[in-house]
Amino acid sequence: MGKALRFATATILSVAVGIYLNNTSLLAPHRDGKPVLLAHRGIAQRFDERDVKNDTCTAARMLPPTHDYLENTLRSMRAGFEAGADIVELDVHPTTDGEFVVFHDWTVDCRTDGQGVTREQSMAKLKMLDIGYGYTADGGKTFPFRGKGIGMMPTLSEVFAAFPDRQLLINVKSRDANEGEKLAAVLTALPAERRRMIMVYGGDEPIDAIRRLTPDVRTTSRAAIRSCLIRYIGYGWTGLVPASCRNAMVLVPINAAPWLWGWPDRFLNRMADANSAVFVLGPYSGGEFSTGIDTSELFARLPRGYSGGIWTNEIAAIATESKN
Structure with missing residues (x-):
C-alpha cells in the first residue's frame, strides 16, 4: 500500500510539474514592443x-x-490614429x-x-x-x-x-x-x-x-468569444488551441485573463502562432460584454511589459499610459 501511494503521489507530482512547465509564462519567449491600441469608434x-x-x-x-x-x-x-491608435473600430x-x-x-x-x-x-x-x-x-x-x-x-x-x-x-x-x-x-x-x-x-x-x-480575415462573434475562452480554459493546459481561437480576434476581459493557461506571454505566443490577435477589455461581470481599458487603474492591471492588444474608449489617455 505504501509503494502504491508513493507511486500515485510521484505520478501526480510529475503531471503537475509537466503542466506547469508547459504553461508557465516564465519560460515563454517575451514579445517586446508596446501594446497594440484599438480605439473603439475612434475618438x-x-x-x-x-x-x-x-x-x-x-x-x-x-x-x-x-x-x-x-x-x-x-x-x-x-x-x-493621430492620438496613438494602431487600429480604429x-x-x-x-x-x-x-x-x-x-x-x-x-x-x-x-x-x-x-x-x-x-x-x-x-x-x-x-x-x-x-x-x-x-x-x-x-x-x-x-x-x-x-x-x-x-x-x-x-x-x-x-x-x-x-x-x-x-x-x-x-x-x-x-x-x-x-x-x-x-x-x-x-x-x-x-x-x-x-x-x-x-x-x-x-x-x-x-x-x-x-x-x-x-x-x-480575422473575425469574432459573441459565440466565438465564449467558445474560444471556455474551451481554452478547459483544455488549453495541453497546449492545444481551440478552433474558435484560430485566425480570430480574441477578446479577453481583464478579470478573466488570469484564468487563461500561460497568461500572458505563453498565451499570446500560442494565439500568435494560430494567426490570432488578442485584445484585453475591461472587466466582465455578466450580461452585456465588458467595456474597454479606459482608466489608468485598469491599465495598471495589465502585466508588466504587456505587448498584446488593448481595446479602449479613451485612446489619448491610454496611449499616454502605454508610453510610460
Whole structure:
C-alpha cells in the first residue's frame, strides 16, 4: 500500500510539474514592443454607461463634452490614429443602394434629424442627415453639435480610401447572414495585403459567412468569444488551441485573463502562432460584454511589459499610459 501511494503521489507530482512547465509564462519567449491600441469608434463622445441596452439612445445621455469629435466619422478616425491608435473600430450597415454606411445605431432616430431603420435607407439620403443632431448632455436643454454633422456619415469605401494603409476593425450590427456575404464580397475585392489589415466582428450569422468566404480575415462573434475562452480554459493546459481561437480576434476581459493557461506571454505566443490577435477589455461581470481599458487603474492591471492588444474608449489617455 505504501509503494502504491508513493507511486500515485510521484505520478501526480510529475503531471503537475509537466503542466506547469508547459504553461508557465516564465519560460515563454517575451514579445517586446508596446501594446497594440484599438480605439473603439475612434475618438467619440462618452456617455453614461449605466444600464445601457442595445436600443438605448446614448446620444441623449452624453457626458459633458471635452472635444467636438463625433463617432464613426473620418475626422474622428483620423484623430484616433493621430492620438496613438494602431487600429480604429467602426460600425457598418448595408444600404438600399448597395453601399455600406458607417454608423452605429440600428435606426437614425436617436443621433440624427432623420427617422427609420438605417439599413432601409439609401446612402444618398443618409448623406443628407445631421449626425450631431441628437447629442445632449443636459436632458435636451442644449444640443451642442446640432447642425455641425451634416453630410459627415461616411461610406465604408470612403474609409478604405481615407486610410489605405491603416488597420481597421469592422463591426457588423445585424444577425443577417446575407449581410455577411455582402461584406465578404467587398473584402474579397480588396488586395490580399489590405484584407490582412482588417478584422471583423458582430453577429454569429454574418460572421460565420465572412469566416467561410474570406478565411484570411480575422473575425469574432459573441459565440466565438465564449467558445474560444471556455474551451481554452478547459483544455488549453495541453497546449492545444481551440478552433474558435484560430485566425480570430480574441477578446479577453481583464478579470478573466488570469484564468487563461500561460497568461500572458505563453498565451499570446500560442494565439500568435494560430494567426490570432488578442485584445484585453475591461472587466466582465455578466450580461452585456465588458467595456474597454479606459482608466489608468485598469491599465495598471495589465502585466508588466504587456505587448498584446488593448481595446479602449479613451485612446489619448491610454496611449499616454502605454508610453510610460
